[in-house]
Amino acid sequence: MAELCAVVGVGQTKHAACRADVSIAGLVREAVDRALADANITIADVDAIVIGKAPDSLEGVAMPELWLADALAAHGKPVFRVHTAGSVGGSTAIVAAQHVMAGIHGTVLTIGFEKQSDGNAMWALSVPIPFGMPVHAGAGGYFSPIVRGYIGRSGAPKHIGAMVAVKDRTNACKNPYAHLHEPDWTLEKALETPMLWDPIRFIETCPSSDGAMALVLMSEERADKHAGRKAWVHATAMRSEPTAFAGREQVSPVAGEMCAADLWRKAGIKNPAEEIDVVEMYVPFAWFEPMWLENLGFAPRNEGWRWVEDGVTEMGGSLPVNPSGGVLSSNPIGASGMLRFGEAAMQVMGKAGEHQIDGAKKAVGHAYGGGSQFFAMWLVSSTKP
């Protein structure tokens, strides 16, 4: 039986298109310093560091955790690097939590970051691969046929994506750390934004951001003695499947369904839509909100878009999704998954400020990556399991 693990500190940077005021190390330290301050500990109290980011080519530093050992004052400590594509922020937090759950370390610092302004994310993600065929321009080019597949099979009206985007951009205005603060969006204006990858419009697309997220995790023994609010990890789950094979379900990947089912089983959740108070979901393109509502088992198949239309996922709805503004408002790729996990923790710790969902007790952090094939999720709560 594994030990319990709690989030006792959360810290993130101000996310922006270009954080020219800080180096990569400075960006990471900004999040780390805030997480340590939030936990009211110092770096000397940390036993091990687990760090994740998406492809190293985005900044041009190979395995940057080696160089960052200095900025993290990690000398003489374990530094562990995770890289699982877009889900990396989530899987990094899970690997960090497992160090605690396994009883190996009592206090673990985990970090996800990306300084995308140092490179060009779109073309870094669509290089002509020497050993395979280049098939798309940017992630939007990859995902747009899948979105079209969802619209075709569910009969969703064309404005659903724009509705999600307006909701998330509006929510982001309550989050001081969000990259985009754009309070004046209306559905009408959103539908006038240019089509980038049909059916994905400009507003339905995530920005490219510089940013970092850091969490301080503690064992039950240490967390019990630690003053301050905590988010207890009730369950973690990861699943992967191949990018492509004949007949693969790409709109609602089996790996995602299995991952969610595993999460609900481990956390003893029978009816996710009833029992979960808030979800921080990985939605880099707006249409993925209704798609993931179905994939995670919240909404019935082909009904996710109706929940969006009915306002279920708004901050005042019965299942708020991305009160932080989500990936659609801040997307430092390597941090995005951990931002979801950390924002979920902030909700149950009651530390989400203006975008707090009142009385949130159980929250889910969700991340995915690759061609909708790598999934990482955790469920955190204000009380112990």
Add this chain to the structure above:
Amino acid sequence: MALRDIAIVGTAQRPSEVNSTFTSVEILLPVIQQLLDKVGIERSEIGFWCHGSCDYMSGQPFSFVSAVDAIGAWPPIIESHVEADGALALYEAWVKIQTGEVDVALVFSNGKTTSGPIDQILSLQTDPYMVAPLKPGFDALAALQARACLEAGVVTERQMAEVAARSRRDARNNAVAFTKGNESVDELLAMPYTLNPLRAHDCATPVDGCNAVVLAAGDVARRLAERPAWIRGIDHRIDTQRLGARSMIESSSAAIAAQKAGVAKDRIDVAELHAPYTHQELLLRNAMGLSESTHINPSGGALVANPAMAAGLARFAEAAESIFAGSADRVLAHCTSGPMLQQNLVCVMEGE
């Protein structure tokens, strides 16, 4: 919480080659199948898969994604990837099994080291503002370290040549090794410098390769192997990377990791050290307190075959095989990462 008993129960390695035209999937698939056959286990019995590789070596982002095709990720599996040597992937798998969530894990790594200028690629690990723009070269950084060690009297050129001579000789008995030789120490010392004070034989042989091991807990391990290689201690530590801020003549991270892994608790029969340069083997032996009675790198080590990102896991495979064969009872496997032995992982394994 008491730690679970976890052991390596099987290993497989692809013989080293250079300028391989195969993809990572093509080189991994047969190795993984061979390992599953050897251990006598079905894919469905693997609870967790973990992969180590480096995007920069394949020149593409997310290069590891296609590797899930080599392991057969259908129906979906629980899987993770580290941007590091497979030895770190093994560490993650060990952590995963320790949580009690799974009992069996398959760890694999691959490195097509010869498909690009590895000396320049690895030096992109350095400070991107102050060091990397100077394009220092990984070998040149090691040469600076070797020079510091020679001048401090921590190593001698003869000792370095002795390491090379022994490694090249031992490699003759290893089907996976690439460089083999039977030169005397004096013959090696007569060779010209390539990067003073390093000679060609002081530096690892870059090769393309891949490998895989199966880890299992408790009774499952006893069922899968006649003589499992039980992990008695495993730990990894990092040093500063800043040139000039760290002593070049010792490895404090290796010393801490060795102490945490319990190296000194008993005699070590075989130590497989991931030392890409001859002087680094000598530094590691000092840091870990290994005595003359320990057989260092019977495989020939990284000097004779260094598939970057797989060479550390290869040390685990070689060390575990010596337990399986009964030729050793207590062994050490080591992996290094970063310039000048910056990060070190040490593991002690025993037969029952």
